[in-house]
Amino acid sequence: MVKFLPLQKAVAENLRDGDTVAFEGFTHLIPTAAAHEAIRQGFRGLTLIRMTPDLIYDQMIGMGMAKKIVFSYVGNPGVGLLRRARDAIENGWPNTIEVEEHSHAGMANAYEAGASGLPCAIFRGYRGAELAKVNPNIKSIACPFTGEILAAVPSVRPDVTFIHAQKADKKGNVLVEGIIGIQKEAVLAAKRAVVTVEEVVSDFDDLHPNLTILPHWTITAISVVPGGSHPSYAHGYYARDNAAYLEWDEIAADRERFCAWMQENVIEASPDDFAARVAGLRNAA
Amino acid sequence: MSSFSPNEMMTIAASRALKNEDVCFVGIGAPSAACNVARLTHAPDITLIYESGTIGTAPDVLPLSIGDGELCDTAVTTVSVPEMFRYWLQGGRVTIGFLGAAQLDKFGNINTTVIGDYANPKTRLPGGGGAPEIAISSGEIYITMAQSKRGMVEKIDFFTSFGHGEGGDHRQRLGIDTKGPTLLITDLAIWKPDEITKEFTVVLLHPGVTREQVQESCGWTVKFAEEMDTTPAPTERELKTLRDLQARTKAAHEGAGEGKAAYR
Numbered sequence: 001m002v003k004f005l006p007l008q009k010a011v012a013e014n015l016r017d018g019d020t021v022a023f024e025g026f027t028h029l030i031p032t033a034a035a036h037e038a039i040r041q042g043f044r045g046l047t048l049i050r051m052t053p054d055l056i057y058d059q060m061i062g063m064g065m066a067k068k069i070v071f072s073y074v075g076n077p078g079v080g081l082l083r084r085a086r087d088a089i090e091n092g093w094p095n096t097i098e099v100e101e102h103s104h105a106g107m108a109n110a111y112e113a114g115a116s117g118l119p120c121a122i123f124r125g126y127r128g129a130e131l132a133k134v135n136p137n138i139k140s141i142a143c144p145f146t147g148e149i150l151a152a153v154p155s156v157r158p159d160v161t162f163i164h165a166q167k168a169d170k171k172g173n174v175l176v177e178g179i180i181g182i183q184k185e186a187v188l189a190a191k192r193a194v195v196t197v198e199e200v201v202s203d204f205d206d207l208h209p210n211l212t213i214l215p216h217w218t219i220t221a222i223s224v225v226p227g228g229s230h231p232s233y234a235h236g237y238y239a240r241d242n243a244a245y246l247e248w249d250e251i252a253a254d255r256e257r258f259c260a261w262m263q264e265n266v267i268e269a270s271p272d273d274f275a276a277r278v279a280g281l282r283n284a285a
Numbered sequence: 286m287s288s289f290s291p292n293e294m295m296t297i298a299a300s301r302a303l304k305n306e307d308v309c310f311v312g313i314g315a316p317s318a319a320c321n322v323a324r325l326t327h328a329p330d331i332t333l334i335y336e337s338g339t340i341g342t343a344p345d346v347l348p349l350s351i352g353d354g355e356l357c358d359t360a361v362t363t364v365s366v367p368e369m370f371r372y373w374l375q376g377g378r379v380t381i382g383f384l385g386a387a388q389l390d391k392f393g394n395i396n397t398t399v400i401g402d403y404a405n406p407k408t409r410l411p412g413g414g415g416a417p418e419i420a421i422s423s424g425e426i427y428i429t430m431a432q433s434k435r436g437m438v439e440k441i442d443f444f445t446s447f448g449h450g451e452g453g454d455h456r457q458r459l460g461i462d463t464k465g466p467t468l469l470i471t472d473l474a475i476w477k478p479d480e481i482t483k484e485f486t487v488v489l490l491h492p493g494v495t496r497e498q499v500q501e502s503c504g505w506t507v508k509f510a511e512e513m514d515t516t517p518a519p520t521e522r523e524l525k526t527l528r529d530l531q532a533r534t535k536a537a538h539e540g541a542g543e544g545k546a547a548y549r
Binding site for chain 1: 456
């Protein structure tokens with residue numbers, strides 16, 4: 001039964017040290033507020049799964065929360081590299097992390113297999129690509145009908161998935177629209193799912209019947225956090241704070257500057273601070 | 286004729302390679318600019334696809350990321366990421382995959398993963414994203430990048446996405462039945478693979494560019510076609526389209542507010 005909870009409580013009840021966790025969002029609807037709450041609560045030893053670990057995984061890695069990352073693109077989208085993740089991979093700061101790297105097709109198929117209750121995903125991929133040599137979880141399998149050699153990867157089954165969505169109705173059904181990314185699969189693949197939303201409306205009766213809706217019984221907890229995706233965006237609510245992505249490149253380049261920024265903007269902040277951050281971006285949405 | 290920069294020549298030359306009928310899977314950066322110049326000039330009906338799931342998108346400004354809202358707002362349809370990679374790319378519906386590269390070799394193999402050893406990298410780059418499968422499932426691959434000895438190397442540090450491998454019929458030997466890299470557009474020249482060896486060969490030099498300049502900024506010994514021509518200079522319309530697009534993009538990316546990130 002889905003519960004509407006304050007974010008602090010939703011995170012505390014659903015995330016544990018050592019969990020395998022996905023904070024998903026493909027550029028759009030990134031669950032930043034949930035990630036910041038997890039940072040404040042100081043979890044350790046996490047296996048962080050995400051197709052495009054951007055700023056929030058850079059922040060979690062830099063704060064020493066990650067034991068391992070599973071990903072397909074470890075960059076700051078459109079800007080360049082993720083400097084905290086690099087520092088961990090290249091120099092072991094603040095700790096060494098294990099890396100399991102896939103392609104987007106590999107990760108997308110693995111989430112879909114997880115949502116489908118399958119042990120693995122099969123697809124035409126990685127031919128000639130060296131990732132298959134450095135990641136023992138990329139294997140191949142012959143099609144039993146044609147003999148074609150296809151790639152196989154284990155399905156992704158997170159202990160808990162966090163996503164951000166536009167809205168929930170009073171029953172706890174969740175609507176995601178715009179670039180829908182991998183969120184539906186990430187929720188259905190996980191044992192528990194926590195969703196932050198921009199707002200709660202009474203019902204979805206007037207909406208197009210095919211909008212992406214996760215029924216309330218697929219969700220563990222919902223927290224209302226307006227602006228909770230900033231500096232990512234929520235289609236129809238506020239625009240992407242591109243300047244913040246550009247600025248992050250400078251902040252994350254220096255360990256001390258990073259730590260000071262995290263202290264001011266995450267550790268000493270709260271979920272309520274997100275609404276003000278997107279105030280100037282609402283007209284542009 | 287206005288003067289133009291090597292980068293403008295590169296983007297415009299790349300845009301000309303795209304046709305109105307193409308279904309193009311667009312990489313971010315230089316490919317994105319070229320694809321949108323094509324759409325705004327000679328190929329108004331081209332289908333541009335970004336890996337975030339936007340199909341048939343027509344952005345007014347270039348996206349900073351592959352998932353900007355502008356891409357979705359202007360798309361014919363937006364699908365989930367698994368659907369994008371399964372039905373549309375793997376399903377064989379993409380005619381051109383347009384990629385950039387951090388490191389490239391003469392057979393069109395691309396590295397965007399690491400500089401140095403994978404386990405102990407000197408520089409950890411973002412990685413492949415969609416590229417490993419774009420490289421094998423698109424009908425053919427165009428590559429665009431500015432030339433440099435660091436970027437165009439004899440041996441890449443990591444095979445992120447497969448081009449022609451060791452050359453010749455290496456793709457077929459791995460069971461890859463698409464054409465692979467058929468065109469390389471740099472800031473100095475246009476290159477095509479040799480029919481037999483598949484080694485990239487310079488077929489056109491951009492206006493005012495010499496063979497020596499191409500060789501000096503390339504890490505392998507460059508092959509030139511016996512008969513080389515000169516790339517036609519950008520037209521006024523092409524230049525204006527590109528510059529207007531870049532100006533709109535710059536204004537948009539400086540932020541919706543005061544061009545400052547919205548933290549305290």
